[in-house]
Amino acid sequence: MEEAKGLVKHMLLARFKDEVQSEEIDQLIKGYANLVNLVEPMKGRAVSIENLHQGFTHIFESTFESTEGVAEYIAHPAHVEFANLFLSHLDKVLLIDYKPTTLRS
Known part of the structure; x- marks a missing residue:
């Protein structure tokens, strides 16, 4: 499965x-950032940016080596517990x- x-x-x-x-939000952001220490395939970090369109106030981005890594992250007990909270x-x-693409000029 090449994809x-x-x-x-x-x-x-x-x-x-x-x-x-705001204190709760800060703790939740720290909790998300800590998942990278608990879930091996997770390579990313948390990023908080305010005033996004459509009322979104925060972006959380993670990087994985493959879609299998994403699946492992989603099923990981640390992620499940944190996601519920x-x-x-x-x-x-x-x-x-x-999947990020490289733009060529």
Whole structure:
């Protein structure tokens, strides 16, 4: 399955619920960033950017060596536990997995 090979970007766009305090958001961002230490195929890091279109306020991007790595991450107990907590704090979420391409000039 050739499509499964090569880097995969896993990008989650999030809007936290209005009632979630900034301190909670900071802790959730740190928790997401720590997943890279717990889930071996995860290569990325958390990035927070405010004022995105359509009300999204944060981007969380991770990099994996393959789609199999993404599947391992999704099923990993550390991710499952964190995702249950994290998603309960979100008002809006969009998740995209994609293979980056190199633009040629």
